Amino acid sequence: MAIDEFEAQERIQEYYEEPYHRGRCPHCTHTHEDNNPLCGDVIRLELQIDERGTLKEVYFNGDGCCISQAAASMLVEKFDGALVEDVKRFTAQDMLELFGLRLTPNRQKCCLLSWRVLQTAIYSPVQSNGSLPILPATKEAAR
Amino acid sequence: MRTPCAAPPLDPERFRPDFPILGRMVHEGVPLVYLDNAATSQRPRQVIEAMTDAYERHYANVHRGIHTLSAEIDELYEGAREKVRAFINAPRDASNDDNPATTQEVIFTSGATHSINLVARSWGDANVRPGDEILVTEMEHHSNLVPWYQLAQRTGAVVRHIPLTDDGLLQLDSLDRLLTKRTRLVAVSAVSNVLGTINPVREIIRRAHDAGAVVLVDAAQSAPHQPTDVQAMDCDFLAFSGHKMLGPSGVGVLYGKRDLLEAMPPFMGGGGMISEVTLEGFRPLYLPGKFEAGTPPIVPAVALSAAIDYLGAVGLEAIAAHERLLTQRTHEVLESVGGLRIIGPAPEHKAGIVSFVFASGRPSGHDVAQFLDRYGIAVRTGHHCTMPLHKRFGVSATVRASFYLYNTLAEVDKLGEALAAAKRAPFSAFLSAARSE
Structure with missing residues (x-):
């Protein structure tokens, strides 16, 4: 294994075992959650975006494989304090490069889960009850 | 008077040659252990030929x-x-x-x-x-x-x-x-x-x-x-x-x-x-x-x-009895690995399906399934299209082994060995299983 790959692995392990900003965002204004239907990995992002479009705080929470969780942790660190515009410019390819290890196509989905959630979260102001929109099971629940 | 007796034990080795795919190798010489039958079963030559x-x-x-x-x-x-x-x-x-x-x-x-x-x-x-x-x-x-x-x-x-x-x-x-x-x-x-x-x-x-x-x-x-x-x-x-x-x-x-x-x-x-x-x-x-x-x-x-x-021709009673044996053995094997939580009842209430997680949450279901694949073992991970059920048990994903008439007790033992290896494996083992060459 090349030295840089070894370093990439060590770095991923650090993010997995000592994640950056894993938890709840105290003054959350935007949030989104999604899962990878293939394997059940779940990532929720909570952001505080101010009127100038700065991501003042970014937190994640989730459950799943080492790749999905470590990638979310890296992403959160990168965009803590960044601008919404920076998020919009950050492509899937950029995310895979940030992760730093070449992944099989199936596992790229794990790496990209938090990226996908972030791209949606910036457009998803929190609902008044803090819950995510879900198609109701009954007409009563829809009201 | 004849007393009712259990169906005669089924010998899966008799049927395995009928299933061409069970003879294939995965990952250069590792025999396939197909334990994903609840998702879909494999087909015998007789069915393929009928088509x-x-x-x-x-x-x-x-x-x-x-x-x-x-x-x-x-x-x-x-x-x-x-x-x-x-x-x-x-x-x-x-x-x-x-x-x-x-x-x-x-x-x-x-x-x-x-x-x-x-x-x-x-x-x-x-x-x-x-x-x-x-x-x-x-x-x-x-x-x-x-x-x-x-x-x-x-x-x-x-x-x-x-x-x-x-x-x-x-x-x-x-x-x-x-x-x-x-x-x-x-x-x-x-x-x-x-x-x-x-x-x-x-x-x-x-x-x-x-x-x-x-x-x-x-x-x-x-x-x-x-x-x-x-x-x-x-x-x-x-x-x-x-x-x-x-x-x-x-x-x-x-x-x-x-x-x-x-x-x-x-x-x-x-x-x-x-x-x-x-x-x-x-x-x-x-x-x-x-x-x-x-x-x-x-x-x-x-x-x-x-x-x-x-x-x-195989007999559904015999299949059910065989799968009960496999489920029983799976419970024993998972218990001996230790640190695993089985989601579901005791074997006597079960068909040939066993879902589990590492109780500590690590390695996750996805990491386990990818690791098992290196041993040729095909299992399913995720919520298996039962999200309310997984929420009920407080897990986002489980690993599921599911059996059919062609699965053997030796395959269950292989699952146990691979899970024991997963339990001991360093972090890098899970990453390398996900790496593209």
């Missing part, structure tokens, strides 16, 4: 023509229906020139999902009113939940759920409270696709009927693995898929009681389900054609018939 034979010698559209091939394929297709009828012990009717089906109660669909949606749309829209209740369980597959949620959205009905015990059994005492005079339909799986729980469907059906409700049984995980008798069960509807029982994908079955099916409007409109079409409207065909609009899954149905022959 090839139908395509190479008899293929035409069904119920459409008078040429030789057309007559031959009709016979094969209706022969498959008769095979399914006997497989689930539905009543037999006399066929005639006008209607060649030997039963009006077996409808070919594209799979269990299609079958359930057919009932929800056709029976549901015609019979369910605002405030009516549909009773399901917390362990249902999304295919036996979402069609009922959609029906509730359309009609203003309410969906209620039979809760589970912490062991993964249905809380049957809740039926006293949940079965009311507003309950129109109960939809329940015979076997859970995650917990493996064998549900007491006969008792549920009896109590539901006492309350005046109709019952649909999702038999996707039971029909392939244990005998099915719709008359003894007295279910109103029963749904299952061909691809989980050695057959091809693309074919499934809906059984329904004749009086219910006769009263139901057609689900999909098109060719094949029509008696007469005028500029003013249409008159649907008699059963079962009424519910088979368009060209049906002809060859898949013919191959399903070959799968039923195969299962019949």
Whole structure:
């Protein structure tokens, strides 16, 4: 294994075992959650975006494989304090490069889960009850 | 007097040579250990050959023509229906020139999902009113939940759920409270696709009927693995898929009681389900054609018939007994690995399905499944289309090993060895399993 790959692995392990900003965002204004239907990995992002479009705080929470969780942790660190515009410019390819290890196509989905959630979260102001929109099971629940 | 005895033990090695795919290697010389049968089973040569034979010698559209091939394929297709009828012990009717089906109660669909949606749309829209209740369980597959949620959205009905015990059994005492005079339909799986729980469907059906409700049984995980008798069960509807029982994908079955099916409007409109079409409207065909609009899954149905022959030759009682052995051994092996939490009841309540997680949450289900793949072991990870069930047990994903007649005790032991290795493995082992070369 090349030295840089070894370093990439060590770095991923650090993010997995000592994640950056894993938890709840105290003054959350935007949030989104999604899962990878293939394997059940779940990532929720909570952001505080101010009127100038700065991501003042970014937190994640989730459950799943080492790749999905470590990638979310890296992403959160990168965009803590960044601008919404920076998020919009950050492509899937950029995310895979940030992760730093070449992944099989199936596992790229794990790496990209938090990226996908972030791209949606910036457009998803929190609902008044803090819950995510879900198609109701009954007409009563829809009201 | 003969005393009843257990079915003779089944020797999977006798059947394995019939399944070409079981002989393949994965990852350069690692033999395949296929433990993903609840997702889909593999097929024996006999089923593959039945498909090839139908395509190479008899293929035409069904119920459409008078040429030789057309007559031959009709016979094969209706022969498959008769095979399914006997497989689930539905009543037999006399066929005639006008209607060649030997039963009006077996409808070919594209799979269990299609079958359930057919009932929800056709029976549901015609019979369910605002405030009516549909009773399901917390362990249902999304295919036996979402069609009922959609029906509730359309009609203003309410969906209620039979809760589970912490062991993964249905809380049957809740039926006293949940079965009311507003309950129109109960939809329940015979076997859970995650917990493996064998549900007491006969008792549920009896109590539901006492309350005046109709019952649909999702038999996707039971029909392939244990005998099915719709008359003894007295279910109103029963749904299952061909691809989980050695057959091809693309074919499934809906059984329904004749009086219910006769009263139901057609689900999909098109060719094949029509008696007469005028500029003013249409008159649907008699059963079962009424519910088979368009060209049906002809060859898949013919191959399903070959799968039923195969299962019949092995014996469903013997298959069930063999899978009980495998489940029992899996519980023992997982216990000896240690640190694993099995989601579901004790083996005596289970079919051949065992779902588990590492109790500490690490390695995650996905990491475990990828690691097992390096050992050639195919398992499923994720929520297995049962998100409410996973929420109930406080996990986002589980690893599921599920068995069939060709699985061996040695394969279960291999699973145990690989899990023990996963437990000891350093972090880098999980990353390298995900790396692309």
